[in-house]
Amino acid sequence: MLCTSDWRVGRQAYERLGFRLTPLRRNAPMGGGDGADGGSQLVMLGGGRDGILNYLELSTAVPDKAAPLMRQILIHDGPVMMVHYAADIARFTEHWSSLGVQVHRFEAAFPASGSLGGGRFDIAIADPQSVPLQFNVVCSTDRSGYRDAEWQVHDNGALAWREVIGVVPDGDLDAVAERHSRLIGIEPVQSEEGVRFDAGPVDIRLIAASMAEAEWRDIGFQTRAAPQIAGLRITVRDLATFEKLMTSRGVACLRSGDTVLVGPQDAAGSVMLFSEELS
Incomplete structure (x- = not known):
């Protein structure tokens, strides 16, 4: 996950680098639940394996509307969180808790972007005060909508x-x-x-x-x-x-x-x- 405090500036920068980005996909945790500009843009890549997707997520939080946790994470432009796939979210949360990590659990819904799928994701995020480098784990039971080859073609x-x-x-x-x-x-x-x-x-x-x-x-x-x-x-x-x-x-x-x-x-x-x- 890459923070872009202004999603338009981030989009312009990555398009200049030759990447194709999805439209901004607004979501409630980042403050876009009411249509505000809180959400993510994806750069889909073809380097996944064994059902694991391979992509970059340019994320923007609306300061007065985003969830407090996302406001803590999306605090400066650039890379802010490593997003991992996990089939068993509960196992990881139990493991982290045993190591003294506070864990935040929630679901996020994303709209489809043309031929790119949306859907719901189960997410567990390690509290920023509990870990040296920020990371989370996510799970979605159906990721087929994220494999359309057209989104993996970049200039x-x-x-x-x-x-x-x-x-x-x-x-x-x-x-x-x-x-x-x-x-x-x-x-x-x-x-x-x-x-x-x-x-x-x-x-x-x-x-x-x-x-x-x-x-x-x-x-x-x-x-x-x-x-x-x-x-x-x-x-x-x-x-x-x-x-x-x-x-x-x-x-x-x-x-x-x-x-x-x-x-x-x-x-x-x-x-x-x-x-x-x-x-």
Whole structure:
């Protein structure tokens, strides 16, 4: 989930990057239950597996109408929450509660957007004060309406979302990785690139703030004092074609080996890493 304080600005930024977005899908938790501009826009990608969808959600909260929890989460532009699929929501809520996490449960209804489905989702969100990096789990019994191939065709050749990157103050990296591992039930793997969790279609990678500052300094990234979800890796069909498209649209990007970096100023608060999909 990516926060866009102004949904129109967020939409313009991601369309400039070559993504196709659904219309704004208003919903009550974000303050759009009465028709106000609280809701989400989706970037549907084809990188799911085993029934798990693969997409980005650009979300906007109406401050005086959104649920208090969503106002806490949607507080700054850019990545704010990792959304996981779970078939058994109750099992996760029990596990989190045993680890001292306050859990918020609710349902959200979404309208259809043309050929893209809507439906109801059962959602459990870990309280922001209980976890180092914000996440939730969601379940919907019928996700078939989200697989229409037309929504997965993007001007930039995007194929899949493959990695989410969290940035953690250097001295806290080991503790945050251990806590996050216990919460999501995935063992971390240490490497020179940080701490990695194999979470299915999308890897979770945690890196030290000093590494982020060194690698992303030239694209305008600035670390915060607390752990943050900062970056996304998207795979594209052809990296050279993608880079030419960005140049033609005036998007500032930086080639680093087999990756093209786009900074927060051009991606509505996100660090975006683009690479070619491995066959």
